[in-house]
Amino acid sequence: MKSLLTRKKFIRTLTLGIAAISFVSNPVKQLFAGLTKTKSRTDGVYEQDRKMALRKSQDNPMIKQIYKDFLEHPNSHKAHELLHTEYINRSAGVNRLRQSGIRI
């Protein structure tokens, strides 16, 4: 009886398999690496949050200080001058691109 898988065939299949995996694996590995990395950084953030002595913005002594000495109260006139902004309608550029046939 002829053997289905000879030594030579086995090595050839194995080599081709490894070659194929090493070519494909990079994007796949990258996808998962990205996800797990984001996950570990997220876990790090929540762990640090748990460790902090103060966990609410309104309890921050330097925040209390700046409102007392400088900003008066949230959304005060001074706060609006320095900490708030206005936004600009930038749709003209996008519309121009759409008219030139770019699908965005």
Next chain:
Amino acid sequence: MDVDRKKFLQIAGGAAAGIIAAQTLTSCKKDDRVEYIYTSMESPDITKYDKTFFIQVDQNKCKGCHTCTINCPTGIIDSKEPGGLHRVYSPDGCVNCGQCLVNCPYGAIEEKVSFINDVFDAIKDPDTIVVALPAPAVRYAIGEPFGMKPGEFAGGKMNAALKALGFDIVWDVEFAADLTIMEEGSELIARLTGKMERPLPQFTSCCPGWIKYVESFHPEIIPNLSSCKSPVAMMGALSKTYGAQNKKIDPKKIYTVSIMPCIAKKYEGMRPEMNDSGFRDLDATINTRELAYMIKKKNINFYALKDETADPLLGQSTGAATIFGVTGGVMEAALRFAYEAVSGRKLDSVDFAAVRGMGGVREASVKIPGGPEVKVCIVSGLKNAEPIIRDIKKGKSPYHFIEVMTCPGGCVNGGGQPLDPEDVFII
């Protein structure tokens, strides 16, 4: 030709040696990259902030694999024909998030502008007071290029490294994150109670990619955006006013450097309206990769540094500020504030687990005693915001407060964060 065992092993061995040699050669070339990403050292012209390409594809390295287009929230990065070379067509439709760049399997996407040389020059100048403004998410990733694990907290070492680089003052953007919560939370309460004539739902405004997206693609919902600047933009304005007054420094001499996990923040820092202090609020913007590059360039042994704290006045922060770096963080921090501000009661548990997670769209509803039931929504990944915006335009949105972060997972996965060398397949 018959290949025997010996010949086969010879050929395979030769091929393996060749591949290793080629990889060693390409890794030597990595020196002119900033943490594996090719970054042009050209300083941007801030007057042309709207005409600047922050990200572009190297046409010689693009393989036409389309991964960038799949990860692009707007579709501005694309090819003319299927499988062709990809490029960013125009700065107009690009929100500068950099998700194309971090996901490119060939390392073919580059950063086109960098303030690295400007920052080095400012540090060298003895008359300039250089102020570092590091973002929350930077400290959870800056350790990685120096062998620390992803997510390992490196805030103390980051402050020490900034001082070692020659920054005169380190003022923490986490402080401004707390300040953002006071301002944005109060704004939300004012909208909810009708004291402010602005529509609901209110959107967060910390993410520069999201802001440019609304301005370019959905200007109709601009009134829904919180009028608050992003934390670092607040920080820039405060450094040259409150900070300068208290430290008795001439604000003219202050050079503020925003250090962000982000590419889009470069655009934000260059916006002409960011001059409320009477000067440029933010003189330069670099990202986590560029900071790591600067630390390596100055041969600072990051891992051996002793932890330091940020400088007083604008340096203290809370847990509510540090979670700004993750999706749902701004929402949770705002709820910790709004709950106590509206009800007048102390929160028993500050953890709002309902808003945490990795899903693209998450919703929760929080009953505040003595106040309304607040319906909130968290969007992670800009594409996921589309259906929500559609509902708002139709007047059907059930939410009061919506957080949007352009990068999936939030700033910890930002376009300016360090990458693993094996993630960037360099050919």
